[in-house]
Each structure stands twice: as C-alpha cells, then as structure tokens.
Amino acid sequence: MNKIIITGSTHSLSKEMNIFELIDQEPSLLSVFSRLNIRLPFGDMSIADMCQRDGYSADLFLILCSMHINPSYRPATSDLRAEMLPEVIGYLRASHHYYASHMLPHASAHLEEILEHADNRSRNVLRRFYDDYTHYIVDHFQEEEEHIFAVVDSAANRHDANFSIIDAPHTDIDDRTNDIASLVIKSLPEAVPTALRCAMLRHVYALRDDLRRHSNIETYLLRPLVELYLKSREI
Amino acid sequence: MRRYKVAIVEPATLVAEGIATIVGGSHEGEIVGLVRNTTELEQLLRNTEVDVIIAAAALHRDLKACAAIEEIPVVGVLSSLIDDEATRKFASTASIYTSAEELLRIVRRAVDAPTEHxxxxxxxxxxxxxxxxxxxxxxxxxxxxxxxxxxxxxxxxxxxxxxxxxxxxxxxxxxxxxxxxxxxxxxxxx
Missing domain, CATH: 1.10.10.10 (Winged helix-like DNA-binding domain superfamily/Winged helix DNA-binding domain)
Structure with missing residues (x-):
C-alpha cells in the first residue's frame, strides 16, 4: 500500500510525503505521533524514513493517520497484517493512558470550577455523575486490556478475544459524554459564568471526538487484526 | 444501552437475511422477528415487543392496513421504484443499495425520532x-x-x-x- 486517498477530504497521504507537510496540513495528527512514541525532530524526513528510523510499519502509520483525519475511513482487509497488532495495541494503550491521566482529569478540573458557582444539591449530583462516568470509562479500558489486548501477551496464552465487551460500552460512553454537554448547555444553574461553560464544552467535545476515533480504531482495525493474529497462531 | 428490537417484513429471502445480518450483527439492534408478510407480522406483534419495523417498501398498502403496527416506526426498504406518496408513509426509507452503516443510521434515527402524536x-x-x-x-x-x-x-x-x-x-x-x-x-x- 503506497498511497491512501481519503474520501471526502482534501488530504492524500503517501509514504513519500514529508513529515513537516503532513503535520502542517493536519496539526491534530501530533496526537498520533505522541501515542506511537515517535520522537521529534524530523528534519526533512519522509513518512517512510521516519517509520524506518523508529521501527514502525509505514503502512500502519498511514492507516492510523487516515482514520484520525477521516472518521468514515475504513482500512481494507487486504492492507492488514497480523504483525501490525502489537503496534496497534501499543497505540491504544497509550490512548487509554492519555484519556485516564490527561483528558478526564482535565475535564474534572473544568467541572470543579463550574461547581464553585452551583448550589450544594447540583454540586453533589453532578460530581457523582462525572465520577461514575470516569469510573465507567477507566473500568472499560481495563476490561479491554485484560480481555482483548492480552491476546499478544504470550504469558496469558489466550486463544480468543471477547469483543462483546466493546460495542455496548462504546455507545454508552458516547451517550454519557454527549449528556455532559447537554447538561452544561441546558441545565446548569444560571449563576455559572458562560466562559467556564464554554471552556468545559470545548474540552468535552474534544474528548468525545477523540473517543469516537478511538472506538473506530478498536472496531475497524483492532478487531480484524486480532482475528488475523489468532488465525496465524492456529497454523 | 438497551438494544432496540427489530421486526423485518420482507418476502425476498436474500434481502431479509442481509438486513438481519447487518442490523442483528451490530451492537444496536436485536432481531425479534423475520416474517414474509403483514399477516405474519400481526401474529408476531401480538406477543412480541418491537421498537422498529424494517419492511419491503413494496408492501406499503398492506402495511397501511395493518392496525397492529400502531405507533411503531416503519423503515421502508426500496428495491424498485414506487411513487413518492407511498414512500412518505414510512418513518424513513433505505434502498437495497444503502451501505450497512447508513442503514444502521437510518434505523437508529427512526427509533429515536419523537412519535408524531x-x-x-x-x-x-x-x-x-x-x-x-x-x-x-x-x-x-x-x-x-x-x-x-x-x-x-x-x-x-x-x-x-x-x-x-x-x-x-x-x-x-x-x-x-x-x-x-x-x-x-x-x-x-x-
């Protein structure tokens, strides 16, 4: 796979593309670099050069960038190889860590600022709602790591992966993330300053969009790769 | 989140099985009945809770006469041209060329739409x-x-x-x- 054209987007990604050009066109891709633990600087490197330097599959890098830029992009089965699985799991683990240690606490800090302007009753119920929401997400991450990511852990010696734990929680998480935004927009007491509401909303919507991309990667990239990987071990 | 319950009314076996595979295979819908006509649908609705019906649009006259449907939204699946007036009777429509993802979106929207009354x-x-x-x-x-x-x-x-x-x-x-x-x-x- 040398080139990916992303439908509905002006971007056309190829291994020959200069890294600077790529980031300049789509700065949000920096999160892909950091989750793959790819180090800067790049000088005038191409995607292929950078992947070779850091020991990553350039094909996989292009797939991850494409899924990041275009939420409806789906990798073709013929482009997937079982060897990509450990890198994808590394990427997803890094994303879990980023949500748990950065995005969720950051949203919590915004919420606490808001709650300073709310009465006791609203404060308690909102704080409980947000705490349940974060626990639900973190527990879900842990479950995925134990029941799906562990297939590549030779010590675990797993021969199957339970994907039923993915689908319903992803819809629930998306619903609850949207609910936070709806409550902030519609139902918080009037005393809460607009600037604080907007700061919280910007963060919640960024979190929602990132979680949706994450969910797409798990459904349309992780799942077929795990199936390929388990099949390759049967032979 | 609760999966919505789907009844499929479709005389063409391949189309019916295709819809059942897409909707039932997703985490959103659960197929509670797969019938070929509205007589069988009426029997199904007597004892089964249904949130949405996906039906061959060609059955629009029979569907209109089927009182048991009451307020359940019906998504019509077009396999040939039918007149505009008939398609307007459905909560929404898809066609046999609709992608799997788009079909799921259409059905989800029909389930979530507020009821007319x-x-x-x-x-x-x-x-x-x-x-x-x-x-x-x-x-x-x-x-x-x-x-x-x-x-x-x-x-x-x-x-x-x-x-x-x-x-x-x-x-x-x-x-x-x-x-x-x-x-x-x-x-x-x-």
Whole structure:
C-alpha cells in the first residue's frame, strides 16, 4: 500500500510525503505521533524514513493517520497484517493512558470550577455523575486490556478475544459524554459564568471526538487484526 | 444501552437475511422477528415487543392496513421504484443499495425520532413526560413505569423518545441529573 486517498477530504497521504507537510496540513495528527512514541525532530524526513528510523510499519502509520483525519475511513482487509497488532495495541494503550491521566482529569478540573458557582444539591449530583462516568470509562479500558489486548501477551496464552465487551460500552460512553454537554448547555444553574461553560464544552467535545476515533480504531482495525493474529497462531 | 428490537417484513429471502445480518450483527439492534408478510407480522406483534419495523417498501398498502403496527416506526426498504406518496408513509426509507452503516443510521434515527402524536415544537416536557422521567430517574423499568402510570409499555417508550428528543440526554444517569437540576426530583429520593 503506497498511497491512501481519503474520501471526502482534501488530504492524500503517501509514504513519500514529508513529515513537516503532513503535520502542517493536519496539526491534530501530533496526537498520533505522541501515542506511537515517535520522537521529534524530523528534519526533512519522509513518512517512510521516519517509520524506518523508529521501527514502525509505514503502512500502519498511514492507516492510523487516515482514520484520525477521516472518521468514515475504513482500512481494507487486504492492507492488514497480523504483525501490525502489537503496534496497534501499543497505540491504544497509550490512548487509554492519555484519556485516564490527561483528558478526564482535565475535564474534572473544568467541572470543579463550574461547581464553585452551583448550589450544594447540583454540586453533589453532578460530581457523582462525572465520577461514575470516569469510573465507567477507566473500568472499560481495563476490561479491554485484560480481555482483548492480552491476546499478544504470550504469558496469558489466550486463544480468543471477547469483543462483546466493546460495542455496548462504546455507545454508552458516547451517550454519557454527549449528556455532559447537554447538561452544561441546558441545565446548569444560571449563576455559572458562560466562559467556564464554554471552556468545559470545548474540552468535552474534544474528548468525545477523540473517543469516537478511538472506538473506530478498536472496531475497524483492532478487531480484524486480532482475528488475523489468532488465525496465524492456529497454523 | 438497551438494544432496540427489530421486526423485518420482507418476502425476498436474500434481502431479509442481509438486513438481519447487518442490523442483528451490530451492537444496536436485536432481531425479534423475520416474517414474509403483514399477516405474519400481526401474529408476531401480538406477543412480541418491537421498537422498529424494517419492511419491503413494496408492501406499503398492506402495511397501511395493518392496525397492529400502531405507533411503531416503519423503515421502508426500496428495491424498485414506487411513487413518492407511498414512500412518505414510512418513518424513513433505505434502498437495497444503502451501505450497512447508513442503514444502521437510518434505523437508529427512526427509533429515536419523537412519535408524531406527541411531537411538539416546544421542548418543554409535558406533564406525562415529567411523570415518566421521574420514574426513570428512580430506576423503574419500562414495564414498571407502564404499570405505575397505567399505560402501555409502547406508550412509555414513546414518552421516553420524546424526553430524549427534548432534553438531548440519553443515559439514565444523565436523565437523573436532569431531573434533579430541574427540581423534578429530590436527590434524597435516589
């Protein structure tokens, strides 16, 4: 796979593309670099050069960038190889860590600022709602790591992966993330300053969009790769 | 989140199996019946709770005459041209060329759309919707709410769709917060 054209987007990604050009066109891709633990600087490197330097599959890098830029992009089965699985799991683990240690606490800090302007009753119920929401997400991450990511852990010696734990929680998480935004927009007491509401909303919507991309990667990239990987071990 | 219950009414086996595979294979829908005509559909609806019907659009006349459908939204699947008037009878339509993802979106929208008889421009909850919301916040199931308010489970589902549409909130936990923030329920009651 040398080139990916992303439908509905002006971007056309190829291994020959200069890294600077790529980031300049789509700065949000920096999160892909950091989750793959790819180090800067790049000088005038191409995607292929950078992947070779850091020991990553350039094909996989292009797939991850494409899924990041275009939420409806789906990798073709013929482009997937079982060897990509450990890198994808590394990427997803890094994303879990980023949500748990950065995005969720950051949203919590915004919420606490808001709650300073709310009465006791609203404060308690909102704080409980947000705490349940974060626990639900973190527990879900842990479950995925134990029941799906562990297939590549030779010590675990797993021969199957339970994907039923993915689908319903992803819809629930998306619903609850949207609910936070709806409550902030519609139902918080009037005393809460607009600037604080907007700061919280910007963060919640960024979190929602990132979680949706994450969910797409798990459904349309992780799942077929795990199936390929388990099949390759049967032979 | 609860999976919506789907009945498929489609005489063409391959089309019916294709829809069942797409919708039933997703995490959103559960196929509770796969029938070939509206006579079989009526039998199914007697003992089975259904949230949405996916039916061959060519059956539009039979569907119109099928009283058992009541307020259940029907998504019409077009396999040949039928007149515009007939397609307007459906909550929404798809075609046999629609992609799997688009079909799921269409069905989900039909399930979530507010029911016509309760639809109002106002986003204020009606008194009945407030009653339902309070019981949802207290953790009652649809059956328990129906029994408490002496209404059918279908009507409870219709009220819940309207509540989601008007509040923009889908999860039970979120609706509970909404009920407390809007003074419909005291947090002590939870």
């Amino acid at each position: 309760n639809y109002a421009e106002s986003h204020e909850l009606s008194e009945r919707e407030r009653d339902v919301l309070i019981l949802v916040a207290k953790g009652y199931t649809n059956k328990e709410i129906a029994s408490e308010l002496n209404i059918s489970p279908h009507t409870v589902i219709s009220h819940r769709k309207n509540i989601v549409h008007k509040t923009g909130i889908r999860s039970v936990a979120g609706l509970t917060v909404y009920a407390v923030l809007n003074n419909l329920i005291d947090s002590e009651q939870l």
